[in-house]
Amino acid sequence: MQIFRNRKTRSVVYQVAFLAVFALIIFGAVHEASTKLAAQGMTSGFDFLHKTTGFRIGFSLIPFDPFDSYLQMLWVGILNTIFLGILSIILANIVGLVIAVFRISSNGVLNDIGTLYIEAFRNVPLILQALFWYAALTHLPPPKLAYSFFDSVFLSARGVFVPSLNVEGKWFAAVALVLIVGLSVLAWFSMSRRFRRINRRGAIQIGIAGLTLATMAGMLVYAREPGSDIISVPALRGLNFRGGVAIPPELSALAIATAIYGGAYIAEVIRAGFLSVGKGQVEAARALGLSPWHVFSRVHLPLAIRAVLPTLINQYVWLFKATTLGIVVGFADFFSVISVSINQSGQTLELIAILMAGFLIMNNTLSFVLNRVNKAIALKGTQLRT
Amino acid sequence: MAAASEMKTSSPIMGSGLQPDGLAVRLRRRYFRTPMNAAISLAGMAVLLYLGFHALDWAVLKAVWVSPDGTSAVCRDIAGACWAVIQQRWRIIIFGLFPYDEQWRSMLACLVMIATIVLSCLPWFWKPLRLSSLWCAGFLLFYVLMRGGLFGMKTVLPADWGGLTLTVFLYAAGVLIGMPMAIAMALLRRSEMALVSRMTGALIDGVRSLPLITILFTAALIFPFVLPGWLQGDKIWRVIIGFALFFAAYQAEIIRSGIQSIPVGQEEAAKALGLSYWHRTGRIILPQAFRNALPPTINQLVITFKETSLIVIIGFFDILASGNAAYGTGEWSFAYFEVYIFVALVYFVFVFSLSRYGAYLERRMRFGQH
Numbered sequence: 162m163q164i165f166r167n168r169k170t171r172s173v174v175y176q177v178a179f180l181a182v183f184a185l186i187i188f189g190a191v192h193e194a195s196t197k198l199a200a201q202g203m204t205s206g207f208d209f210l211h212k213t214t215g216f217r218i219g220f221s222l223i224p225f226d227p228f229d230s231y232l233q234m235l236w237v238g239i240l241n242t243i244f245l246g247i248l249s250i251i252l253a254n255i256v257g258l259v260i261a262v263f264r265i266s267s268n269g270v271l272n273d274i275g276t277l278y279i280e281a282f283r284n285v286p287l288i289l290q291a292l293f294w295y296a297a298l299t300h301l302p303p304p305k306l307a308y309s310f311f312d313s314v315f316l317s318a319r320g321v322f323v324p325s326l327n328v329e330g331k332w333f334a335a336v337a338l339v340l341i342v343g344l345s346v347l348a349w350f351s352m353s354r355r356f357r358r359i360n361r362r363g364a365i366q367i368g369i370a371g372l373t374l375a376t377m378a379g380m381l382v383y384a385r386e387p388g389s390d391i392i393s394v395p396a397l398r399g400l401n402f403r404g405g406v407a408i409p410p411e412l413s414a415l416a417i418a419t420a421i422y423g424g425a426y427i428a429e430v431i432r433a434g435f436l437s438v439g440k441g442q443v444e445a446a447r448a449l450g451l452s453p454w455h456v457f458s459r460v461h462l463p464l465a466i467r468a469v470l471p472t473l474i475n476q477y478v479w480l481f482k483a484t485t486l487g488i489v490v491g492f493a494d495f496f497s498v499i500s501v502s503i504n505q506s507g508q509t510l511e512l513i514a515i516l517m518a519g520f521l522i523m524n525n526t527l528s529f530v531l532n533r534v535n536k537a538i539a540l541k542g543t544q545l546r547t
Numbered sequence: 548m549a550a551a552s553e554m555k556t557s558s559p560i561m562g563s564g565l566q567p568d569g570l571a572v573r574l575r576r577r578y579f580r581t582p583m584n585a586a587i588s589l590a591g592m593a594v595l596l597y598l599g600f601h602a603l604d605w606a607v608l609k610a611v612w613v614s615p616d617g618t619s620a621v622c623r624d625i626a627g628a629c630w631a632v633i634q635q636r637w638r639i640i641i642f643g644l645f646p647y648d649e650q651w652r653s654m655l656a657c658l659v660m661i662a663t664i665v666l667s668c669l670p671w672f673w674k675p676l677r678l679s680s681l682w683c684a685g686f687l688l689f690y691v692l693m694r695g696g697l698f699g700m701k702t703v704l705p706a707d708w709g710g711l712t713l714t715v716f717l718y719a720a721g722v723l724i725g726m727p728m729a730i731a732m733a734l735l736r737r738s739e740m741a742l743v744s745r746m747t748g749a750l751i752d753g754v755r756s757l758p759l760i761t762i763l764f765t766a767a768l769i770f771p772f773v774l775p776g777w778l779q780g781d782k783i784w785r786v787i788i789g790f791a792l793f794f795a796a797y798q799a800e801i802i803r804s805g806i807q808s809i810p811v812g813q814e815e816a817a818k819a820l821g822l823s824y825w826h827r828t829g830r831i832i833l834p835q836a837f838r839n840a841l842p843p844t845i846n847q848l849v850i851t852f853k854e855t856s857l858i859v860i861i862g863f864f865d866i867l868a869s870g871n872a873a874y875g876t877g878e879w880s881f882a883y884f885e886v887y888i889f890v891a892l893v894y895f896v897f898v899f900s901l902s903r904y905g906a907y908l909e910r911r912m913r914f915g916q917h
Contacts, residue, residue, distance in 0.1 A: 175740060175743070176741075179743050179746070183746065189773075190774075191773075193772070193775055194772045267580065267584065268588055268591070269577035269578040270578060270588045270591030270592055272577075273591075274591060274595065281895075284853075284899050284902070285895055285898075286854070286856040286894055288856045288857060288859065288860075289856060289867055289891055292887065293883075293884075293891075296883040296887065297883075297884070300883070482757070485760055486760075488760075489860060496761060496764075503768070509768050510769070513765055516765075517761065520757050520758060520761060521756055521757070524757075525756060528756075
């Protein structure tokens with residue numbers, strides 16, 4: 162027993178024991194699973210991914226029909242999850258910022274509205290809110306009696322119909338890509354130190370913006386179906402709308418619910434950021450004669466966001482995970498396509514592995530990208546925070 | 548001190564500071580400090596009054612409360628809320644599919660569980676022995692009442708449990724199993740043995756980057772595959788284990804951050820005094836860590852209560868699912884709004900009181916802190 166008194170030896174023994182228990186559990190699980198699978202006569206492996214599904218999907222960003230494979234269906238689910246996640250984060254951020262400003266404003270009524278909002282929506286589960294909005298949206302009047310705004314936006318039980326561009330999906334994606342690239346170049350040019358000394362920065366900025374817009378316009382004109390208008394406006398034909406683009410109630414319900422629920426959380430984070438900005442900073446900005454708007458947009462907001470960005474990033478990642486509620490309203494997100502595939506194909510273990518791997522990759526990518534953003538814009542060095 | 552007095556002088560509207568201002572002065576300062584402010588206040592109040600009046604009008608003044616004949620005929624042509632749906636269907640919302648004649652047991656069990664939760668909020672119970680005996684007694688009583696089979700009570704299998712009782716049970720069981728797991732995971736992750744801390748870290752981070760539904764789903768589907776028959780138990784226990792694991796992964800990080808905020812000197816002093824690992828951890832580190840981590844812990848408990856609602860996805864009949872069922876018949880299908888408001892209110896009562904309690908604890912903790 163003398164040898165066990167040595168701390169190093171003991172540590173090695175413990176770790177080996179830990180590893181052995183872990184390996185034993187894994188081995189037992191694999192053994193049990195393989196005997197059960199063999200008993201049921203099920204084949205394992207990923208060959209089923211290339212079989213056709215025979216399934217129809219309500220909303221997808223890429224073309225999908227019942228003759229497509231499981232692989233294609235999983236892609237639809239992943240893209241839908243990413244799309245809904247990013248949409249929800251953006252909407253929740255807008256809502257959160259507005260409510261946070263209400264909460265810190267010097268006006269009592271705005272404070273009260275902010276508090277009321279947060280207490281009402283933060284204390285009710287997201288899934289209940291999603292179900293509520295879904296029920297509310299599907300109980301809207303049928304297309305014939307739809308609420309219409311300027312005869313171009315329609316609210317009906319079949320979804321919200323809005324005008325759209327008369328181009329194919331892939332061209333639309335290409336145009337969006339051009340827009341993102343243009344904005345990134347513009348932001349890089351405006352913020353990077355490398356271009357700070359260049360004369361006539363304003364002209365160059367306008368040039369970049371103009372070039373982007375011109376490219377987008379050119380692509381749209383080139384890509385539109387010949388002889389049709391660029392903008393397609395929904396109009397009632399028979400029992401449903403034609404033209405435009407339909408936002409299905411499943412998508413809107415989830416987006417509204419996460420925007421409202423996530424907004425309440427994000428508002429509290431941003432509010433904490435506003436409170437953490439030193440009083441002296443704001444007072445100094447005022448003393449320099451900046452207008453209230455400039456004090457807010459150039460001093461208060463940037464400092465507040467930088468102070469809470471790490472918390473905010475956690476909140477975004479959490480919100481992204483929280484949007485996987487598609488299955489309760491029938492929106493084909495990643496989780497619900499996996500669930501459908503398990504029911505259809507019976508390949509439980511493989512599909513669960515895909516599900517976990519998919520979420521691990523998506524969430525870690527999201528937090529990696531956001532943390533890079535945080536590092537890039539965090540305040541360097543120490544500063545007086547009074 | 549200097550900072551405090553400076554703050555007082557720097558805001559001239561703070562008053563003399565000798566006696567509190569009257570209500571009128573405080574109201575004027577809060578709502579009508581400048582003309583611009585007054586205008587915003589009036590506009591905001593108008594909006595609030597308008598919304599408030601319509602809500603009151605809908606929910607109370609024009610509402611129908613009871614349905615004498617049990618049908619929805621009384622709600623045909625009304626402009627207000629049809630609370631008759633709650634009056635008619637409240638049993639299914641609260642008790643789910645529990646047999647009608649035995650529902651008093653479900654009611655009693657639910658009350659026992661709520662009483663246990665409330666009692667463990669009292670500081671008197673915050674001793675390991677008292678808290679554990681309270682929870683053992685509460686759980687035992689709950690289980691006997693719900694499952695039956697003793698003292699001439701009919702056996703009701705967990706598959707038929709439902710409604711609010713199931714939600715409360717799932718929450719209590721998940722937290723109860725999850726908390727020791729969380730402590731173990733936090734301590735293992737802080738271990739000096741690289742292999743142990745790395746593997747625990749990977750487990751915690753993995754669970755944390757998955758949505759809860761995927762974990763519940765995996766627990767419900769994978770455990771039957773990988774566990775031998777004698778270990779499987781009822782479906783509800785598999786889901787509770789998954790739920791507890793999820794709670795534990797988040798709570799472990801909270802406890803770990805609580806441990807990290809304790810000055811290193813505390814542990815070093817304990818070591819210098821010759822205390823063993825378990826004494827150091829149990830008597831010095833963990834009590835302080837829990838105190839430091841109390842606000843985020845309460846926050847996590849609040850979030851966890853809301854997340855119990857996700858079990859509806861894997862086919863359990865919790866209060867949300869039974870709410871759906873309550874308006875799901877053709878008779879009441881128009882009354883979704885009332886049912887959701889009712890269920891939301893039930894959640895609100897639980898979650899709001901829990902978070903208020905957390906705020907109270909935080910205030911209480913500030914005393915006696917150095």
